[in-house]
Amino acid sequence: MAKTEIVKLDIDQTPLREIKKTTLGTGLLKGLQITMRHLLSRSVTVQYPDEKDVLPARSRGVIALKEENCTVCMLCAKECPDWCIYIDGHKEFRQPAQEGKRAKKYNVLDRFAIDYALCMYCGICVEVCPYDALFWTPEYEYAEHDITHLTHEMDRLSDWMYTVLPPDELDPAATGPEFKTLPQRTAPAVATPPASDGEQPTPAGEVAAPKTDQGEPTDPAAVPEQEAKVTEEAAEAIDTDVATGEAAPQEEAPQPKEEAPTPSEPQAEATAVSEEEAEEIGRKVYEEEIGKGSDPRVAEGRRKAAVLRARKGTRGPGG
Amino acid sequence: MAKIPDELTKARVTGAGTLRTEEMILNVGPQHPATHGVLRVIVTLDGERIVEGEPVIGYMHRGHEKLLEQRDFRQITNLLSRMDWLSGINNEIPASIAVEKLMELEVPPRAQYLRVILAEINRILNHLMFTGSFGLELGASTPVMYAFRERELLQEAMEMVTGGRMHFGFIRPGGLKEDVPKGFAERVLKGIRQLIKYIPDYENLLLGNEIFKQRTVDVGILDPELALEYGVSGPILRGSGVPYDVRRTDPYLIYDEFDFDIPVGAKGDAFDRFWVLIQEMRESARIIEQALEGLPPGSHLGQVPKRLTLPEGEIYSRAENPLGELGYYLISNGDAKPYRMKIRTPSFSNVSVAPHLLKGIYVPDMIAILGSMFFVVGDIDR
């Protein structure tokens, strides 16, 4: 364990009697000296709308919903102390794979909404979700003029997914109880997701579009590097998703993707394409999103997802 | 400066037969810049002299004790941090301790150390806030900005660990919600270092300033016996010279393993209370330093059943909060929710002694006294 170097601080008390003594003006002069020293040094503030602090991954800004992971188990709504999560769903039957077997029942999510006017940001829903469908993201700029707009419906909650950051690396000395039976963290990224029924792993770009790089999508020089980062972080995110989450019981999460395509998700090419074409697709997606009036960050996240999908030759979450 | 003799006050009020004068009743609050929160003080004035001052509370009563009866222990953690919103972690700790003691859960040493570190950071955050706001109430608007500068560094460390800035919700029965991320110790040390570097600035800007001394020395002298009778605790009691600190008298967590002093005042005036407040930040810094040094590797959470169901029983669990003794009287009837949870908050008892201090003083002294009582209205009203 790399132990932190502790440099002993020189902590001395100021004796009460000494400081309480009556003085004649020296205290006033000392005060002036202190304020002058600050006047002459650089300020420490951040000019908010222009500069923004980078928030840690654990920041409880807003809750994002990964729609396709939700099985309508209602655990979050049950555990919520404020009763601010509204979930509607219905049951559907899936054709059995083999003749003669019973059709399997599964839940389809119709509505998932969080009322942020009620939410107290405790994070219990994120904690209890057994299928890793809810994530915290550090976004905080969603103030509204109308309180009813603070109820974020499924599409808006899914959009927040693009801003989820991969979790921070833990302190080297930490041996959390849930880490004991886990695979190595160095496992290859694509192999780990608990994909059942031969499904495609979740598109990487969707898990983690890093919040920090919001560069212009048309800047060709910057893009490859960014994407490399995206893939890396996404890989890590998937990896840790598996690591931290309680493994989802497979039989309860059939969730055929064809049945519930994300409506707003743009469809990408099914075959791998060249870099330029991928870029072109990304740009189109971005313009389309901006045209629809999406948040630029969301548009940027979708652009990245589309580019990645195009390069890998996979379809969107719908395919 | 000193208190005005009673006969003099009376003579003025009755006018001594020459001029008819009347007392004026002034409502300070519930919306007033000096009551940080919604506290109302009804003062009867003779000129600018206060004949009587009576705090009226309840403007922020949220019925915590009733709400707690409807929630399980995970949900409770998140509610408790909202009482004294400046010391979230400190509010959560005794509740978890109560559950742990009733269920006989074991808390791993790493979790104990981390709890101490987080609690002491939170104590510093709280004290910095009051350092600044006390200056603000006396008209010095600069120290509060400096205090917030130091606060921000430690606040960032807290956010990095818990994800929250005020309502942490991080302590769980049996340990912590998560372990700390990499780089936590460096962050904390950076914050502590800057704090220690700048504490002399606060002292020179406020404590050492002649105007500040004029305003606080011999103002609002709290007699230690009276303070004890009212259950006053924390920096206010220690300012009166009573070295009562739950961390020492009834050690919880692992506080008995650390070396730290209990600063106590001599006279019990506003100056002493403020001095104690500032010195306590230094002691907290010392504790954090020792705890970071001794932080063992291991798990952050003990063996905890999935669903917390308490056995029947009752316990009074207390802790030294930044503002004084916080206690929970937890009665369980074997359910997942507490049957009754009485919350004994420090600010409630601390402010209840105020009518004794608000007699025969001037209006500005009232501000100095209320400012040096270091209360949070959410903590009074719950």
Place this chain on the structure above:
Amino acid sequence: MPDLLQLLETLLANPWVILGIKLSVLLILLPATLVVGYVELKVMAHIQHRLGPMYPGGFHGWAQTLADGIKFIQKEDIIPRAADRMVFAAVPFLTMMGAALAFVVIPVGPQWIIEDLEVGIFYALAVSSIGVIGVLMAGWASANKYSLVGALRMAGQLIAYELPLVLAAAAVVMQAGSMSMVDIVESQRPFWLFNWPQGLSFVIFMVAATAEVVRPPFDMPIAEAEIITGAFTEYSGMRFAFGLFAAEYIAFIALSALATTLFLGGYLPPIPALDWEPLRPLWFLLKTSSILFVLMWVRWTYPRLREDQLQRFAWKVLVPLSLANIFFVGALKLTPII
């Protein structure tokens, strides 16, 4: 160069030009309060390790106070029902007028003066107290207890600081042998930058002047944390801006200018070699702004006193000191120094 000088001299001989200059001194006052207000915001911010306004107007938020003014104009004008409407409405004019009138006798340069009254200093000190009456009126007319307390504090403060202020100025008058402001400046020629025989008077004058403009550490009449801007609790919008802010800044500038004139050699340059007529207003401005800066610096460093402490300080320290100072200046008057 000589041509230019000659041109200037002819220009300054023209009465219309003089009138224009005199008018501009008054017209400059309102924008000047905006500038001083902006500078104060910036000084405060940097003392507090911040940047202060950065957005309005683009460059370092230069238009912040202008924007504030516009905001104040847009706000609803509220007069409490129980208030004495006439008196309530008259207050902003009165508070602003007192301080503004003092500028009539302040010499920015020997020619740059609206009217060099024979009793200049007497007049300046007299009119600058009018504002206090405005505050008293505001406190009474608002029908608010906080306002009343604030107004009473103001009245008490007036009595406490006025005497030392006048006594400190009296010492200067003794030295100059005249009440005319230009004469007072000219009498400081042997000292140029700082009229050192008046060192004690300067300190007393500055303390009393801070109390007169109600700035910390003597801002008890408007103390926000105690009595919520005192007499102006019920004021809002434009009335608040003029009655409190504009009046405060005009008085602030006026007293700094007065102190410059009385103690820092007014428009005289720091060394005799630089004594060149067109530059004189510049010296005056420089000196006034440095006093303004020091007062801002003090304001953002100290907590505030209590009203009775100010009274005690004024009567037990400042008044005896200023009396002693008059004896001291009188004794100096017998020597060849002044």
Place this chain on the structure above:
Amino acid sequence: MATTKRFPRSSERVEPEAFSERVRSKLGNAAGEVQVRFNQVIVSAEPGRIVDIMSTLKGDPELRCDYFTFLSAVDLQEEGLEVIAAVSSTRFENTVIVKVALPSEDPSLASVTGVYAGANWHERECAEMFGITFEGHPNLVKLYLPEDFEGHPLLKSFKLASRTYKPWPGATEPDEAAGGGRS
């Protein structure tokens, strides 16, 4: 007075067991059962003796419970109400919790404000929350609640309104949502 002192645990500290013995002998037959739980001394008392007990706890030189911790109550439903008062001794570093059983109907108890002035607000809170009358209290008016508030919120019979107005969104079956779901 020293400004800062290293403060070890009080040299006069008494172990809870020994302190409970002292409490038992000093209170005599004024108190019922005296036991120690979680290092705290728990005394059950008759309603009529509360002031005596508190005075002894505070005044006896071997107990010296000078620190008033809290006073509250609990609604035990069928078994009536129970008032819980805690005081501590800063010198002997022990806490004594006094419990007094009261009937649900018309509960009343002598005020201890004469002994501990700090009980004032605690008793006011207790009175409005549980409907207990504290006889001899100098100013028994509502502390938190509005003057015209009816009912005593901390009694178990008082239902939490917010949980009855709104259907529980966590309901999986239709009948769960109605009537406030889980309480």
